[in-house]
Amino acid sequence: MKLLYFAWLRAKIGIAEETVEVPVDISTVGHLLEWLKRRGPRFADALQDASVVRVAVNQDYVPWDHPLRPGDEVALFPPVTGG
């Protein structure tokens, strides 16, 4: 699974993208977030407040219960501020 991080989430986590093998029981976006938080202090700090984390799967916004598949591109980022 390809993971992308943007804006202050990227800055806090320290990487822009990575490819990870997630355990088979990580079946939703919400599960993925909890799993990522356990990967280390940088992840735990960046993802501690889920209310300011937005998730896109294959470049579409999705809710926390969205199912995940092995080849998905999952992006995590703060609320957008364009325009």
Place this chain on the structure above:
Amino acid sequence: MIRVQREDFDVGAEIARLTEGRHEIGGIVSFVGVVRDAAGGSRIGAMTLEHYPGMTEKKLGEIDAEARRRWKLETSLIIHRYGRLEPGELIVLVVTAAAHRQAAFEACEFLVDWLKTKAPFWKLEETGTGPRWVEARGDDDEAAERWVAE
């Protein structure tokens, strides 16, 4: 038409190119977003716009298609810049053209409201006390929401 680019744009030239020879057009509305030199009580030296290549174009395309579905537009254009921009530089251009003004006005406002809350861009401001990520504004969400019920 959608463009995401680092380069500056010329508003007049873009509108002229978009509408050339299109004599069914009776009204053209444009919105031009500009970098301010102050925000939240701080002076802003510059800002850097980050985006999600691929998803940005996809979302802008969807927003544009939604505007075309809701209003009878003859043509439309969204240009959004990324990279480092200084005060006075242009960030975004939205142009809508229609036979009559009402569709062009409404669709332009809709496009700006929706792109602010749906297009994956983030602003990092350079202030006197260091860099600062711009936080999403609640009134931007409200501006976007008012189009949902219609």
